[in-house]
Amino acid sequence: MLRFILFRLLHAIPLLVAVIFVILLMLQLIPGDPVQAMVGDFPVSPAFRAAITKQYHLDDSFPVRVYSYFVNLLHGDFGYSYQFQKPVLDLIVETAPRTILLTLVGFLIAIPVGVLIGIISATTRNKRVDHFWTSSALVAYGIPTFWFGQLLVLVLAVHLGWFPTQGMGPLVSRAHGFSWLWERAHYIALPALAFAVHEGTRFARIMRASVADTLGQGYIITARAKGLTRWAIIRGHVLRNSSLPLITVAGYVLGSALGGAVLLETVFTWPGLGLLLVQAVRMRDNMTVVGIAIFAALAVIVINLLVDLLYAAIDPRIRSGS
Amino acid sequence: MSGAAAIEPPSAEAGPLARAWRSFRTTAGNIARTRHGAAGCAILLMLALVAAFAPLIAPYAPLQQAPASLAPPSWENIFGTDNTGRDIFSLLIYGTRTSLAIGLGAAFGALIVGGAVGMLAGYFRGVVESVLMRVVELFQTLPVIVLVLFTVALFGSSFWLLLVAVILAIWPLQGRLVYGQYIRLRGMDFVAAAKVADLSTAHIMLREILPSAIQPVIVQVALDASVAILIEAGLGFLGLSDPNMVSWGQILHVAQDYMTVAWWTSLFPGAAICLAVVGLNLFADGLNEVVDPRMRGRLAGLQT
Numbered sequence: 001m002l003r004f005i006l007f008r009l010l011h012a013i014p015l016l017v018a019v020i021f022v023i024l025l026m027l028q029l030i031p032g033d034p035v036q037a038m039v040g041d042f043p044v045s046p047a048f049r050a051a052i053t054k055q056y057h058l059d060d061s062f063p064v065r066v067y068s069y070f071v072n073l074l075h076g077d078f079g080y081s082y083q084f085q086k087p088v089l090d091l092i093v094e095t096a097p098r099t100i101l102l103t104l105v106g107f108l109i110a111i112p113v114g115v116l117i118g119i120i121s122a123t124t125r126n127k128r129v130d131h132f133w134t135s136s137a138l139v140a141y142g143i144p145t146f147w148f149g150q151l152l153v154l155v156l157a158v159h160l161g162w163f164p165t166q167g168m169g170p171l172v173s174r175a176h177g178f179s180w181l182w183e184r185a186h187y188i189a190l191p192a193l194a195f196a197v198h199e200g201t202r203f204a205r206i207m208r209a210s211v212a213d214t215l216g217q218g219y220i221i222t223a224r225a226k227g228l229t230r231w232a233i234i235r236g237h238v239l240r241n242s243s244l245p246l247i248t249v250a251g252y253v254l255g256s257a258l259g260g261a262v263l264l265e266t267v268f269t270w271p272g273l274g275l276l277l278v279q280a281v282r283m284r285d286n287m288t289v290v291g292i293a294i295f296a297a298l299a300v301i302v303i304n305l306l307v308d309l310l311y312a313a314i315d316p317r318i319r320s321g322s
Numbered sequence: 323m324s325g326a327a328a329i330e331p332p333s334a335e336a337g338p339l340a341r342a343w344r345s346f347r348t349t350a351g352n353i354a355r356t357r358h359g360a361a362g363c364a365i366l367l368m369l370a371l372v373a374a375f376a377p378l379i380a381p382y383a384p385l386q387q388a389p390a391s392l393a394p395p396s397w398e399n400i401f402g403t404d405n406t407g408r409d410i411f412s413l414l415i416y417g418t419r420t421s422l423a424i425g426l427g428a429a430f431g432a433l434i435v436g437g438a439v440g441m442l443a444g445y446f447r448g449v450v451e452s453v454l455m456r457v458v459e460l461f462q463t464l465p466v467i468v469l470v471l472f473t474v475a476l477f478g479s480s481f482w483l484l485l486v487a488v489i490l491a492i493w494p495l496q497g498r499l500v501y502g503q504y505i506r507l508r509g510m511d512f513v514a515a516a517k518v519a520d521l522s523t524a525h526i527m528l529r530e531i532l533p534s535a536i537q538p539v540i541v542q543v544a545l546d547a548s549v550a551i552l553i554e555a556g557l558g559f560l561g562l563s564d565p566n567m568v569s570w571g572q573i574l575h576v577a578q579d580y581m582t583v584a585w586w587t588s589l590f591p592g593a594a595i596c597l598a599v600v601g602l603n604l605f606a607d608g609l610n611e612v613v614d615p616r617m618r619g620r621l622a623g624l625q626t
Contacts, residue, residue: 015456019463026469030476138358138607142600144552146559147574147592150581158582259465263556267578277468278560281475289472296465304463 008308012301019297020073023290024066030286078294079287083280088291091276096258096295098168099265099272103257105188106195111250113200118207119234125212134208137201149194149267156190163190166269191268195261199253206249210242217241240314247314251307258303259296352612359608365601373418380412384568395586402586404576410586413568414594420569421551421598424485428550429543431489436496437539443497444504445527455501458494466491467553474562481564484557488550499542503535537613541606548602555595570595 035049035058044052053059057068072079078088121133157165168187214220215238223233258273265274273292280288353359372379391407401410443454470487477483507513508531516526557563558571559578570591577587 015459015463018456018460022460022464023469026472138603139596139600142548142596142603144555144559144592144595144599146556147588147595150574150578150588150592154581154585154588256465256467259468262467262471263559266560277471281471284475286472289468293465293468293472296468297463300463300465 109196110200114203117204122211146263255300255303258299362604425547428488429547432493440500544606
């Protein structure tokens with residue numbers, strides 16, 4: 001197992017380097033003054049210009065610049081955001097937990113709902129119950145998350161006033177303990193719901209296919225012949241064997257969501273990485289954009305690694321490499 | 323050439339085009355007989371007709387302004403008007419063109435790029451395989467949407483830039499799928515037989531293996547188109563789609579500021595996006611069922 005982990009790690013590092021290289025290549029493509037490209041729409045004094053040129057080796061050739069950027073990265077220096085007046089790393093460290101929180105709450109709703117709907121429709125295959133859930137899941141999956149978010153805000157927040165329309169809560173709150181949690185839950189409810197509907201129905205579609213596949217296997221017939229109840233069969237034999245496709249897709253969704261759910265965060269003004277990215281792009285704060293891009297790629301790589309490990313933990317055949 | 327002609331079955335009096343047409347007709351008929359496929363075909367056919375005959379269907383020119391801005395739905399403007407008095411129904415009709423062009427264009431672009439890479443990586447072993455698959459992995463790891471936002475903000479938006487961007491975002495999936503198919507087929511007896519018969523590599527890849535590999539790939543094309551439509555709508559919603567074109571996402575971008583007083587600016591464009599995406603997914607389900615009858619009642623699109 002340890003060998004497997006090491007092998008995957010060795011595989012991930014060159015990938016990360018290549019990704020960063022491509023992102024830096026994008027930074028080179030920005031037309032015009034490279035100093036201005038680093039700083040954004042921001043007045044630069046000559047002294048400042050000289051300092052930046054020296055720090056990022058802008059007078060040197062491309063390979064030297066890339067090398068020095070990597071050295072900076074390894075020292076934890078992602079550059080400085082002149083728009084936000086903060087180091088880019090600080091910005092990311094500040095906003096990333098909000099995106100992670102939103103994504104995790106969304107997942108906590110989406111996974112059980114998706115698994116449940118998938119199992120219900122696979123076990124009632126081609127009956128009315130299945131048709132109902134399959135069609136509903138298909139339509140719900142086709143709804144664009146950001147539009148669904150708009151509708152939720154319109155109906156549940158603006159008209160009914162049950163939820164706040166945007167943000168993640170007051171900066172200063174008088175509430176404590178449980179009521180504080182309750183207050184925060186009101187803010188996260190709608191964005192998490194919009195996320196969970198789209199992803200939950202995606203998971204349901206996958207679960208239905210893989211559970212249906214598993215139910216056709218010989219060992220399920222054996223289990224049934226032994227007189228196990230339907231629930232015991234599903235819990236003991238079906239769930240684990242049908243979970244691999246779900247883990248693959250869930251990992252893919254998680255990885256891309258952690259890089260910032262741009263649309264979702266824009267609709268709800270949720271101050272996470274996605275919203276930061278949109279602001280940075282609008283203000284041409286390129287160092288911040290590059291920092292977020294690197295963080296997003298890192299999230300995908302780390303999640304893929306975790307998915308591989310989970311795979312190996314669930315399916316011994318993968319561990320032994322056959 | 324005479325040797326190749328002799329391999330043709332004697333019953334094939336018609337040319338390859340006619341035979342392709344016949345098999346297309348059979349497949350289309352079979353799709354229309356599945357429950358999901360029929361619904362999907364109906365929706366797609368309707369959207370295609372709307373896009374083709376947009377000027378005949380739309381009551382107003384897309385940019386023509388009515389006297390009343392933000393007018394609620396009425397007989398003059400059945401879906402109401404937006405903040406500058408444009409008829410939303412007419413905007414949606416013309417927006418169908420943009421969405422279908424991006425959806426189909428990007429799906430076929432992804433088919434060509436992903437297909438070529440997957441084919442080469444799957445057929446040749448060794449260096450070609452590992453280098454190409456690392457490229458696929460690189461593109462799957464790159465936060466393409468971040469880079470798309472970045473590029474569009476820097477260079478301004480245009481239809482072609484959007485199309486390329488969406489293709490770059492979705493091609494790796496298709497590449498992986500084609501790669502998997504070629505890996506599965508490259509060891510089969512008919513490929514070995516074709517090699518013994520001294521057929522050219524291009525002939526083996528395109529004429530021998532491709533017909534056996536193509537079916538799930540076509541299902542993926544339909545799914546890719548739905549993802550592309552969603553990406554374009556999302557970019558439009560952020561205000562980053564081509565400003566010279568009418569698109570569903572763009573209407574939603576404008577609607578963001580007015581939807582509390584004018585719900586119709588948001589409801590109808592979103593429903594249009596939903597319809598197109600659901601139509602493509604239904605079509606993919608039907609196609610999947612026809613392609614692989616064992617899949618009856620299951621769903622396509624494990625990957626998307």
